[in-house]
Amino acid sequence: MIFKFIPQLRLLGHSLPATGFTAFKPGSTICFNGSIPVLKRVFPFKLSVRSLSTRPSRPRSGASSKFTPTIRGDVRASKSLIEDEAELSDWVGELRTDSFRGQLTSEDEELDAGRERNRVRSGDRKRNAVPVKRRRESGLDNFRESSKREPRGRLGDSFSRNSRFSKQFDSELEDEDIDDDDDDEEYSSSKTRGVKREAQKVDSWKGKRNERGSGSRNKGNGRRNNLERKSNSREEEDSDANEEIRSWKMSGAENFLSEEDTDIIDDGDYGILRKNASSALGLEKDVNQTESPLSSQGKSDSYLSETRFDQISISPLSLKGIKDAGYEKMTVVQEATLPAILKGKDVLAKAKTGTGKTVAFLLPSIEIVSKLPPVDRDVKRPPIHVLVICPTRCDWRYKTCFRAKTPASKPLPGFATKLMGVKVLVLDEADRLLDMGFRKDIERIIAAVPKQRQTLLFSATVPEEVHQICHIALRRDHEFISTVQEGSGDTHSQVRQVYMVSPLDKHFSLLYVLLKEHIADDVDYKVLVFCTTAMVTKLVADVLSELNLNVREIHSRKSQSYRTRVSDEFRKSKGLILVTSDVSARGVDYPDVTLVVQVGIPSDRQQYIHRLGRTGRKGKEGQGILLLAPWEEHFLSSIKDLPIAKAPLPSLDPETTKKVGRALSHVEMKAKESAYQAWLGYYNSDKKVGKDKYRLVELANEFSRSMGLDNPPAIPKLVLSKMGLRNIPGLRAR
Numbered sequence: 001m002i003f004k005f006i007p008q009l010r011l012l013g014h015s016l017p018a019t020g021f022t023a024f025k026p027g028s029t030i031c032f033n034g035s036i037p038v039l040k041r042v043f044p045f046k047l048s049v050r051s052l053s054t055r056p057s058r059p060r061s062g063a064s065s066k067f068t069p070t071i072r073g074d075v076r077a078s079k080s081l082i083e084d085e086a087e088l089s090d091w092v093g094e095l096r097t098d099s100f101r102g103q104l105t106s107e108d109e110e111l112d113a114g115r116e117r118n119r120v121r122s123g124d125r126k127r128n129a130v131p132v133k134r135r136r137e138s139g140l141d142n143f144r145e146s147s148k149r150e151p152r153g154r155l156g157d158s159f160s161r162n163s164r165f166s167k168q169f170d171s172e173l174e175d176e177d178i179d180d181d182d183d184d185e186e187y188s189s190s191k192t193r194g195v196k197r198e199a200q201k202v203d204s205w206k207g208k209r210n211e212r213g214s215g216s217r218n219k220g221n222g223r224r225n226n227l228e229r230k231s232n233s234r235e236e237e238d239s240d241a242n243e244e245i246r247s248w249k250m251s252g253a254e255n256f257l258s259e260e261d262t263d264i265i266d267d268g269d270y271g272i273l274r275k276n277a278s279s280a281l282g283l284e285k286d287v288n289q290t291e292s293p294l295s296s297q298g299k300s301d302s303y304l305s306e307t308r309f310d311q312i313s314i315s316p317l318s319l320k321g322i323k324d325a326g327y328e329k330m331t332v333v334q335e336a337t338l339p340a341i342l343k344g345k346d347v348l349a350k351a352k353t354g355t356g357k358t359v360a361f362l363l364p365s366i367e368i369v370s371k372l373p374p375v376d377r378d379v380k381r382p383p384i385h386v387l388v389i390c391p392t393r394c395d396w397r398y399k400t401c402f403r404a405k406t407p408a409s410k411p412l413p414g415f416a417t418k419l420m421g422v423k424v425l426v427l428d429e430a431d432r433l434l435d436m437g438f439r440k441d442i443e444r445i446i447a448a449v450p451k452q453r454q455t456l457l458f459s460a461t462v463p464e465e466v467h468q469i470c471h472i473a474l475r476r477d478h479e480f481i482s483t484v485q486e487g488s489g490d491t492h493s494q495v496r497q498v499y500m501v502s503p504l505d506k507h508f509s510l511l512y513v514l515l516k517e518h519i520a521d522d523v524d525y526k527v528l529v530f531c532t533t534a535m536v537t538k539l540v541a542d543v544l545s546e547l548n549l550n551v552r553e554i555h556s557r558k559s560q561s562y563r564t565r566v567s568d569e570f571r572k573s574k575g576l577i578l579v580t581s582d583v584s585a586r587g588v589d590y591p592d593v594t595l596v597v598q599v600g601i602p603s604d605r606q607q608y609i610h611r612l613g614r615t616g617r618k619g620k621e622g623q624g625i626l627l628l629a630p631w632e633e634h635f636l637s638s639i640k641d642l643p644i645a646k647a648p649l650p651s652l653d654p655e656t657t658k659k660v661g662r663a664l665s666h667v668e669m670k671a672k673e674s675a676y677q678a679w680l681g682y683y684n685s686d687k688k689v690g691k692d693k694y695r696l697v698e699l700a701n702e703f704s705r706s707m708g709l710d711n712p713p714a715i716p717k718l719v720l721s722k723m724g725l726r727n728i729p730g731l732r733a734r
């Protein structure tokens with residue numbers, strides 16, 4: 001019996017169409033892990049399906065029926081997936097307990113830590129050699145043992161580097177007052193913010209203050225309610241999730257289908273680089289450099305190839321799913337990787353952002369699973385056939401932060417049995433997984449799945465670390481396939497990139513002017529503004545809202561349900577600005593983003609590229625602006641190979657400066673204090689800026705003044721000492 005695999009596909013992220021993709025045999029499972037944004041909200045829904053239904057549910061009419069399990073097999077698959085994911089999370093969570101306990105809690109904090117780690121990494125590479133004892137502790141020897149059966153490549157990379165979380169202090173963690181779970185209230189208020197601000201123009205200053213006062217009181221109530229909610233409201237969480245699922249079900253298909261596939265510039269010059277393992281590691285010359293069929297036309301960027309899906313040998317049901325999704329031709333990366341993957345090769349693939357990598361690894365995975373013999377429906381623990389690890393969110397970490405458990409190096413026996421069914425292991429955004437400190441976990445997952453499997457690594461950026469993990473993840477004869485033509489850079493040529501350098505005290509005004517200019521140029525504007533940390537994101541969103549721009553904010557301090565709602569709204573909307581931390585930097589497929597602004601230095605080159613990659617997707621045009629302070633210019637050396645040019649600063653008239661100053665004065669003090677502390681934590685971790693603590697504090701106080709605070713906010717002594725900033729003149733301790 002077959003069933004549609006739609007809910008599980010949806011878990012993968014937002015880029016996939018919410019239509020039927022293919023059919024599966026009962027018991028087959030694709031397990032997505034590594035924290036997919038919709039995971040949490042989907043699970044409760046599925047759990048409720050399980051608890052309510054022991055019989056096949058009835059098909060419903062209309063669009064939503066596509067998403068509703070209609071036969072027994074669906075329900076079984078949902079159950080299976082829930083259990084698999086939870087078990088994998090539990091197991092990996094336990095792996096992480098030792099390295100995460102009591103530490104960071106936000107993506108931004110991870111970045112801070114990542115920067116710390118980069119500092120370590122940039123040191124002596126020889127330190128990577130791992131003493132035997134540490135290898136044992138890290139489980140490397142276990143892995144060695146398991147890898148004896150079939151050598152996958154050279155072992156012996158560093159296992160000592162992923163201790164970033166154990167070192168780095170989270171400056172924002174102290175900020176207990178910012179509770180993002182009062183988000184329902186916040187969401188609706190943020191939605192009406194633009195309109196509300198217009199109305200407020202006529203208010204007196206006093207009136208404004210009153211309103212803000214009551215706003216924060218409400219927020220306080222929201223927090224209390226929230227605490228109550230947290231203590232006893234599994235049901236509420238479930239219904240919240242159900243509501244999201246419902247709205248997703250109602251909107252998913254139309255979202256996808258409304259995307260315009262027709263205005264693609266059909267003029268590509270992708271060169272496809274194929275290397276075997278040794279050449280990918282730089283040990284050999286490129287063995288095989290071929291060009292895509294379109295490249296001979298000598299035109300610029302295109303993400304589509306000339307090959308249609310019906311020209312390759314895939315199952316009729318997959319083909320139907322592809323057609324339902326509105327796809328006809330393969331993208332270049334799909335064309336380049338599908339044959340190799342379908343032949344059973346391990347593949348490391350590099351392709352620019354927004355060029356269809358998700359389908360490139362998912363479609364062949366589905367094909368592989370669909371060809372497997374059916375799993376007996378009565379099998380107690382049906383195997384996981386495909387395991388996809390993505391870095392989007394970090395549920396493992398949340399669990400381990402608050403649960404002290406004995407670290408486990410092996411999955412529970414039942415789960416281990418399920419993992420032994422893995423035929424395909426996918427590491428999506430492998431570089432980010434490593435950067436987030438998941439190296440050890442990946443190694444243990446690799447050790448827990450069969451040697452006889454296919455492994456696929458996909459990313460838009462493939463730094464040295466990824467090549468290192470190839471030694472243990474991929475077979476020696478794997479193919480390295482890059483659709484990024486050498487010398488063309490890792491970004492899209494149809495995205496115009498500029499940077500601007502200006503003193504910090506002008507950044508708010510400049511951002512405002514840049515956004516106003518963009519809005520004036522393009523009525524269909526859709527802008528992402530990336531900020532350095534969650535709290536700085538909140539501050540910038542508050543200021544822009546005060547300036548009557550149509551703004552939403554998204555960052556790690558917002559609950560997942562809030563983020564999902566805002567994200568869905570942004571996906572569908574035009575005429576909207578999303579101010580965001582790096583939670584939106586990767587793997588998020590917002591159609592038609594017209595401009596990406598990055599305020600302050602990104603954590604590294606890769607992050608710059610992925611953030612910028614939220615625009616210019618599917619061959620469309622876009623713009624990117626990087627706004628730096630003079631002392632941040634050192635970052636430019638890491639992107640000097642990219643086509644980014646210096647742009648003159650737009651002029652700031654005194655009226656604009658005054659207006660922005662007024663807006664800043666309306667922002668809550670608490671938001672400024674939190675932003676100041678977060679800012680300090682972020683730049684403290686920057687290897688250049690954070691080196692001289694005296695200078696760092698001067699700059700932090702410059703940031704404080706840019707928010708209108710001549711007297712910088714006081715910071716808890718404990719926080720200062722953890723940041724290594726006790727007794728630095730210019731800081732105020734409390």
Ligand SMILES: Nc1ncnc2c1ncn2[C@@H]1O[C@H](COP(=O)(O)OP(=O)(O)OP(=O)(O)O)[C@@H](O)[C@H]1O
Binds near residue numbers: 015328334355
């Ligand atoms: N063959 C195709 N034809 C048309 N559209 C496609 C095709 N394959 C994928 N897409 C669409 O292209 C968009 C980008 O795909 P996807 O998000 O997988 O890109 P990506 O390369 O993984 O990007 P990133 O590196 O930013 O994660 C999505 O909207 C997806 O639905």
